[in-house]
Amino acid sequence: MKPLLLWSDALVFLLVIALVLFFYQLRRDPLTRERWAQVFSSRLGMVTFTVILTYVGIALLDSLHFRKALDAPVAAADQQSVTAEVFYDNQVTSVLDIMLGGMGERFERTYSAPFALQSFEKQNMKNAQGRAIRDFPPLEHAGQHLTDPQDKWPDVLAKTLVSLLWGLLICAVWIAPQWLWLRRSPHPWYASWCAQAVVICLGVWMVSISRYYHILGTDQGGTDVLYQSLKGVRTGVLLGTLATLIMLPIAVTLGVMAGYFKGWVDDLVQYLYTTLSSIPGILLIAASVLLFQVYIDLNPDFFSIGMEKADARFLALCFILGVTSWSSLCRLIRAETLKISQLGYVQAAHAFGVSHARILGRHILPNVVHIILITFVLDFSALVLAEAVLSYIGVGIDPSMGSWGNMINGARSELSRQPPVWWTLSGAFFFMFALVLAANLFSDLVRDAFDPRSVSRRSQA
Numbered sequence: 001m002k003p004l005l006l007w008s009d010a011l012v013f014l015l016v017i018a019l020v021l022f023f024y025q026l027r028r029d030p031l032t033r034e035r036w037a038q039v040f041s042s043r044l045g046m047v048t049f050t051v052i053l054t055y056v057g058i059a060l061l062d063s064l065h066f067r068k069a070l071d072a073p074v075a076a077a078d079q080q081s082v083t084a085e086v087f088y089d090n091q092v093t094s095v096l097d098i099m100l101g102g103m104g105e106r107f108e109r110t111y112s113a114p115f116a117l118q119s120f121e122k123q124n125m126k127n128a129q130g131r132a133i134r135d136f137p138p139l140e141h142a143g144q145h146l147t148d149p150q151d152k153w154p155d156v157l158a159k160t161l162v163s164l165l166w167g168l169l170i171c172a173v174w175i176a177p178q179w180l181w182l183r184r185s186p187h188p189w190y191a192s193w194c195a196q197a198v199v200i201c202l203g204v205w206m207v208s209i210s211r212y213y214h215i216l217g218t219d220q221g222g223t224d225v226l227y228q229s230l231k232g233v234r235t236g237v238l239l240g241t242l243a244t245l246i247m248l249p250i251a252v253t254l255g256v257m258a259g260y261f262k263g264w265v266d267d268l269v270q271y272l273y274t275t276l277s278s279i280p281g282i283l284l285i286a287a288s289v290l291l292f293q294v295y296i297d298l299n300p301d302f303f304s305i306g307m308e309k310a311d312a313r314f315l316a317l318c319f320i321l322g323v324t325s326w327s328s329l330c331r332l333i334r335a336e337t338l339k340i341s342q343l344g345y346v347q348a349a350h351a352f353g354v355s356h357a358r359i360l361g362r363h364i365l366p367n368v369v370h371i372i373l374i375t376f377v378l379d380f381s382a383l384v385l386a387e388a389v390l391s392y393i394g395v396g397i398d399p400s401m402g403s404w405g406n407m408i409n410g411a412r413s414e415l416s417r418q419p420p421v422w423w424t425l426s427g428a429f430f431f432m433f434a435l436v437l438a439a440n441l442f443s444d445l446v447r448d449a450f451d452p453r454s455v456s457r458r459s460q461a
Contacts, residue, residue: 002088004065006311008238012063015241016056038449043191045445050195051438055237062234064095065307092307100227103210106141108222114423115213117143117152142213156213163208167201174200217423219410229427231402236435239318239387239397240380246322247379251329252372256364258330259337260356269334273327285320286395292316310398317396321383329375336368370450377443381436388432404428 039045067088097104111120118136127133143152175193182189206226209215216225258269296302296309303309340346340363349359390396391405392412399406407428414421 001066001068001093004067004092004307006063006065006308007315008242008311009063009065011242011315012060012234012238015238015245016060019056035449037187039442039445040187042445043188044441046188046192047195048438048442048445050192050199051434052442054199055233055435055438058096058230059234059237061099062094062096062231065092066094067091067305068093090305092305096230099207100230101207101211103207103224103227104231106214106224108139108141108214108218109137110218110220110222111421112139112142112214112218112222114215114217115142115152115156116217117146117149120217120421139214145212156209159209159212160205163205164201166208167204168197170204171197171200216427219407219424220414225407225424225427228402228407228424229404229431232404232407232428233431233435235314235397235401235403236384236387236432239314239321240384240439242315242318243321243325243383244376244379246319247326247329248372248376250323251326251375252333252365252368254326255330255333256337256360256368259334260341260360260364262338266334269330273330276324277327281324282389282393284324285317285390286393288320288324289313289317289390289395292320306400310401313398314401317387317390321386325379325383329371329379332371332375333368336371337364340364340367370447373450374443374447377439377446381439381443384432384436384439388428404432 040049068091070087070089109119109123112118113120116139118138121136122134123137125133125135125137143149146152146155175196178189178193206215210224210226214224214226216229218224219228254269254272258266293313296312300309303312346359346363349363387396387403388405388408391403392409394409396405396409397403405428407424411421411425411428414424
């Protein structure tokens, strides 16, 4: 195999390293450590953080890409054996694909319902007598091990029990070291361990049962819907995080400058975000994405495989979303900076001749960190949902890349069928709902811990 590093893969690894360094730095700041300890002192904080880390772990596994080597061609009989050149498949594979046991390689002809043994649509077939009939054909990769279709649900139950036993065994191996290390911690780690056990058992069950059945059915192209939903995790996590990280420096820099220096700087910043807010966001994003798509189409030599084109469009969408969504946070930071700059200790620093850079670094920025943290988590959820809307109107993620938005876009016409094909939309909805709900609940805890007004209310109570 040949390792492949996409630009988005490198960014995923940098984000994981930054996350590790961030929590390592907490050990040096007692006040920040105390506030984060308050976030993790509740069972809800532990559970939601475990869910978020699960999504990040899936995204990380799906970012370890490689290309498989193709089988060497058979040399002609009259040619002497020489060292043959190795050719690699254009299809990009990830470590997650390997862990899913080839779930993405079991294709059917078209739609099939969850746990179905037959196709969802009738096709022209021939019966045992050779006569042409129209019936529901059996699926190629579901229930082939059954001798009688009536044994399907007993077989599913039996395999579920076996997979749950394996899941509990893996849980014991995975959680036991954590219990030995953290059993005396004041934080409710047992809530996190329960969430980890549910995730592990559910993952083992999905991988095990998917070898014999399509748990969430298949789409129009015959691809497993559960596989598509899992592949969309990387896109959702990375897009929400990258777009937010692109937006934060712009909003923080302009907001602090406008609130601190005032005058013409404040007028210019207000003009910029007022103008940006006046432009319909969807139209601006759609126009920018389409312009970049034209650039990709006119320069095909820059990309050796199709996955690199999809990755370039994905990064462009992250950049565009970040550049066009900073105005709200900029307003908040400007207002907070205006208030802080009039406080007594800041005026005293000016009177003693302290430089602007030192005042901004020691007095202004630390007092707006709570706004940045709260907005980061809240905007993450909003951007994950924005990707679904953009893909729905056709200007989102490239169709060749797994995305919940692409799944929802493909489900538009499926719901109008009779009977409706509901499982494609349900798969995307479930995974997106779990991520956004966990992020929103976690953001509430972060706001309560870092918002000075919340801290003052608790102290008064």
